[in-house]
Amino acid sequence: MYDVIVVGAGSMGMSAGYELARRGFKTLLIDAFDPPHAQGSHHGEPRLIRHVYSGGPTYIKLALRADERWRELEAASGEKLLERSGVLNLYDPAAYTYRDRFEHAAAHGIAFEELDAEQIRSRWPAVRPPEGYRAMYEPNAGYLYSEKCIAAYRRLALQAGARLLTDAFVTGVEPAGAFVTVRTEKEEWIANQVILTAGAWFRTLAPFVRLPIRAVRKVVGWFESDAPSLDAGSLPGFTFGDSTGGYYGFPSIGGAGVKIGRHDGGVEWQPGEPLAPFGAYPEDEGELRRALEAFLPGAAGKLLSSAVCKYENTPDEHFIIDDHPEHPNVLLAGGFSGHGFKFASAVGELLADRIERGRWGQDLGLFAATRFSEPTAQ
Structure with a gap:
């Protein structure tokens, strides 16, 4: 029995897992591989971090907060993760x-x-x-060493008490009242709340969640x-x-x-x-x-x-960060469309805030899952 299960321990998932564990939540991270790895979106360092975006103030506010959190991760890990090369x-x-x-x-x-x-x-x-x-x-922009960032989050999350289950493919997610069961090919796990950060594998979670992620x-x-x-x-x-x-x-x-x-x-x-x-x-x-x-x-x-x-x-290349439309104890974070890594530190914090405080830390209407015509859930 866990407070929170994070399905997908890549960029966003590992960040969220670290944030939750250090706040005292009993946290289980489940990944189909062994992060950092070559099967997701964080492979092949580095990644750009910029602060000005055509998406406007929502992205800018998120980018500025992410920059602060990356610096905090550097301090906590003792590693050089961010280079101010300019962009x-x-x-x-x-x-x-x-x-x-x-x-x-x-x-x-x-x-x-x-x-x-x-x-x-x-x-x-x-x-x-x-x-x-x-x-x-x-x-003041630059680049992040993406795989080093994931490795630093992993190490610190485990030190804070999180558990990481690697090489475990999730086959189903089933809410029932106040609890959610997460099934892998071999085992079942139960939590009060679940965060789905499945990246390119979101389609494998249908029909529980249907997101237009390609x-x-x-x-x-x-x-x-x-x-x-x-x-x-x-x-x-x-x-x-x-x-x-x-x-x-x-x-x-x-x-x-x-x-x-x-x-x-x-x-x-x-x-x-x-x-x-x-x-x-x-x-x-x-x-x-x-x-x-x-x-x-x-x-x-x-x-x-x-x-x-x-x-x-996603069809509009904006992210999806939202509650599941039918199950408020399940959170969704996906569709980062090739420009999301720089925001991972802030997205993990947002997800942890939602779990801890019952509300999002900023207006995320731009990232609502319900903005698409395709049904998001059955």
Whole structure:
């Protein structure tokens, strides 16, 4: 018998488990694998953390709180988890507008600079934006070592008294009055409350919960660079955006190579299917290389390493953080759509607050599960 069971001990689940355990809740975390692992969305360090979002004040408030909580995790774990590299967001004004982001940044006191192509090339000679491109630079943004973050949460959660059940696939969730039974392939567990943070495996929890989450295969590559200006400490984290797609990346950290991935696109993946390795499709390397050749030509060298992970997309790419529509002692957190990791520290806190205080710590109407036309539960 547990106070809380967390189904899915990845980014959000492990954060929530740590928060609950340190507040004195008897907590069980259940994961189908052994986190941190290569089967979820946290695989392949690092992850960008930015504070200005096109989604507006809800995201900005969450990002600023997440930043505070990551710093607190660093202090508690004694590990370096967050690098203040700055983040350079390049965009084609013909395809994107950043005006609302500038306004929101100013309203929330977030430091930023608006740069033209000449200013970008002058400050970071390795970056070669086409004429007419512009950028929003956030000097206090940076990147997180995602797998180290999960490992730190795991260690601290267990020290605080949480239990972690690994390599245990959940086959069913059944509320009955004040209790919820969670079934794995071998055992049953009972709790007063349950948090579902199943990531790309949410579909396996149907029909108890039906969320319009589509899992997508995504690839990233690390490419050999030819100049120190592409190394950590010189090049900030970055994003590129134009009519052909959106990309994100990182400087070469410890000689690992410049990392780049594409945010949009991808091949749909179903739970239980094998995940095709990097190189299974010609565009795996081709699209990443073309983006580097266009914006960071000095980084378009030899492919040094690669990784495959998953996005769990909602139709509008906004998150789902809500109560189960029929069972208030079951909470839902999913659909983080490839841009959620930076918020994991704050999402875990929100889930723990909801358990402890019976209310959410901020207005989460943007993330309501009921906003979709598809029924959320049966």
